[in-house]
Amino acid sequence: MTILAPTAENVSLAADALRAGRLVGMPTETVYGLAADALNPDAVRGIFSAKGRPADHPLIVHLPSAEHLPQWAASIPREAIALARAFWPGPLTLILKRDPAVPEELTGGQDTVGLRVPDHPVALALLRAFDSGLAAPSANRFGRISPTAAQHVVEELGEQVSMVLDGGDCSVGIESTILDLSRDAPVLLRPGAISADAIAAVIGRHPRNREEEQDTAPRVSGALAAHYAPRTPLILVSAEGLVDELRRPDRIAVLARSARPQTAFHWRAAPLDPVGYAHDLYANLRELDALGADFILVEAPPATLDWQAVSDRLSRAATGSGARAL
Ligand code: TXA
Numbered sequence: 494m495t496i497l498a499p500t501a502e503n504v505s506l507a508a509d510a511l512r513a514g515r516l517v518g519m520p521t522e523t524v525y526g527l528a529a530d531a532l533n534p535d536a537v538r539g540i541f542s543a544k545g546r547p548a549d550h551p552l553i554v555h556l557p558s559a560e561h562l563p564q565w566a567a568s569i570p571r572e573a574i575a576l577a578r579a580f581w582p583g584p585l586t587l588i589l590k591r592d593p594a595v596p597e598e599l600t601g602g603q604d605t606v607g608l609r610v611p612d613h614p615v616a617l618a619l620l621r622a623f624d625s626g627l628a629a630p631s632a633n634r635f636g637r638i639s640p641t642a643a644q645h646v647v648e649e650l651g652e653q654v655s656m657v658l659d660g661g662d663c664s665v666g667i668e669s670t671i672l673d674l675s676r677d678a679p680v681l682l683r684p685g686a687i688s689a690d691a692i693a694a695v696i697g698r699h700p701r702n703r704e705e706e707q708d709t710a711p712r713v714s715g716a717l718a719a720h721y722a723p724r725t726p727l728i729l730v731s732a733e734g735l736v737d738e739l740r741r742p743d744r745i746a747v748l749a750r751s752a753r754p755q756t757a758f759h760w761r762a763a764p765l766d767p768v769g770y771a772h773d774l775y776a777n778l779r780e781l782d783a784l785g786a787d788f789i790l791v792e793a794p795p796a797t798l799d800w801q802a803v804s805d806r807l808s809r810a811a812t813g814s815g816a817r818a819l
C-alpha cells in the first residue's frame with residue numbers, strides 16, 4: 494500500500510481509482526475509512542472482503558454535501574435537515590429510509606442507509622472530485638482497533654488496498670455518532686463526539702438509547718459487545734482498584750489518567766478530558782498492544798455522560814480482547 498500526500502494530483506488519482514472500482518484509504522475527522530464507489534456492488538463487496546467483515550453489517554455512505562441526500566434517502570424528515578444544517582460536515586451519521594437505487598450490498602439487506610458528510614479537507618476534496626457517495630467503514634480488520642493515522646491503515650490492511658491518502662492524525666479520534674431517524678422516534682445507535690444533548694438542542698427531543706429498543710439485531714457492528722479490540726487482553730479497572738492490580742506478577746501495560754506509581758511495566762498517561770482522551774485513544778491502544786504485555790490495564794473513566802462515547806469503546810475493546818472481567 495502506498496501512502497500518498499494529499500496533493501490535488503493525488504486526490505484526482507484516488508478519485509480515478511475509485512471510479513475504476515478500486516478501494517482507497519480515506520482520512521476523515523473521526524477515523525480513517527476504507528472507501529469505495531457506493532453505487533458499484535463489486536467495489537462494495539471488495540470492502541467486506543478486505544476487512545473480513547460479515548456481509549450483513551451495513552456501510553456508511555459519505556457524501557460531498559447535504560445536497561446529495563435526495564439521491565440516497567427515500568424520505569428526508571425535518572429533523573434530518575435540521576441536524577444536517579447544524580452538524581455537517583461533521584461526526585454525525587444519520588440513518589434514513591433508503592432510496593430504491595441504493596445497492597443491497599451496501600445496506601446489508603436493510604431498508605435504511607447511513608449517511609454523513611465528513612469534516613476533513615482531504616475527504617471533502619476526494620468526495621467533490623468523485624462527485625457521488627463513497628461507502629467507507631473504518632479501515633481496520635473487522636473487530637480490531639480503528640485507524641487514526643495513515644500508517645495504521647497500512648498496518649491493518651497491508652497489500653489488500655493499493656493507496657491511502659495521508660490526512661494526518663484524525664482530529665476527533667473515535668467513530669461518528671449514529672442516529673437512527675428511520676423509526677417513529679430518534680434512536681442513538683452509537684455514541685460519539687456529537688452528544689445526545691447536542692442533538693436534543695437542535696431537534697427539541699432526546700434520542701432514545703439503543704438499549705431501550707425492542708429489536709436487538711446487530712444492525713450496528715459497532716454495537717456488538719466485542720469490538721475495537723487489541724490482541725492483548727484488555728481489562729478495565731476502577732481508579733481505586735488500579736494500584737492493587739499492579740501487584741500482579743504479569744507484564745502489565747497501563748492506560749490511566751491517574752499519576753504513575755513505581756510498579757508498572759509500561760505506563761501511558763491518558764489525557765484528563767474526554768475530547769483529548771478520545772483523540773488519543775486508538776493510537777494509545779495500538780501502542781500498548783504492540784508491547785507484548787500480558788495485559789493492558791485501563792483505568793475506567795468517570796461514569797458521566799461526557800465520557801459516554803469513550804466508555805462505550807473501552808468496554809467493547811475489553812470484551813473483544815477476550816479478557817475475563819476482574
Ligand atoms: O466515523 C465513522 O462513522 C467512520 C468514518 C470512516 O466515517 N466510519 C465507521 O464505519 O465507523 P463502520 O462501518 O466501522 O461503522 C459504521 C456503523 C456500523 O456499525 C454499521 O452497522 C452502522 O454504522 N450502519 C451503517 N448503516 C446502517 C443502517 N442502515 N442501519 C443501522 N446501522 C448502520
Ligand code: MG
Pocket residue numbers: 630631639715
Ligand atoms: Mg468500524
